[in-house]
Amino acid sequence: MNLINRSIQYALSAETGNTDSVVVGVYGKSDNLEINGTLTIVADDLDEGTTFDDLSKKQLFALATKKLPTLLPTLAYTNYQFFVQNDTPVRLTAYSDLSNNGSYISLSSTLDQSDFTDKAIESVGYEDVKSAVKTILSQEFPTS
Incomplete structure (x- = not known):
């Protein structure tokens, strides 16, 4: 997935004027995922001896x-909805979000029958949807 930078906000210390943290807006879209988030970078995320002012956008x-x-593995799944054609579910969209220590992510995932190998799409439940989204995320955003 191609991610783009939507924004950068610097949080400055009222006492020193130095940058305490940076919030980065991230957006990406692929065939079946759309992600929109703001991720907070804190001093612990930086290499030792580096300050925020040393870093480019x-x-x-x-x-x-x-x-x-x-x-991403810690997303909460808020709901999902089916899209029906000729009285038959053909795909569904799952909505997920995360709020974690100043980082906020919303994700929508569009799934079809090919994402559910062991059951028909009309019989999938919450855990099936969650598992399918996790599989797609692990392919798009490998951890290693």
Whole structure:
């Protein structure tokens, strides 16, 4: 998935004027996933001896996207809806979100019968949807 940088916000210390954290807006879309998020980068995410002011927009975006594979498995699945054609479910869209220590992610995943190998799409449940989305995420955002 091609991710783009939608925004960068710097949080400055009122006492020192130094950058305390940076919030990076991330967006991406593939055939069956759409992700929109804001990821907070804190000093612990930086290499030792590096400050936020040492980093370019490109480097800050790289730090934000590096966090995605560890955050995505913790998404909460809020709901899913079927799309029906001729009284038969043909696909479904699952909606997920995450709020974790200043990072916020929303994800919509469009699934069809090919994502459910052992049961018909009309009989899938919450755990089936969750598992299918997890499989797609692990392919799009490998952790290694």
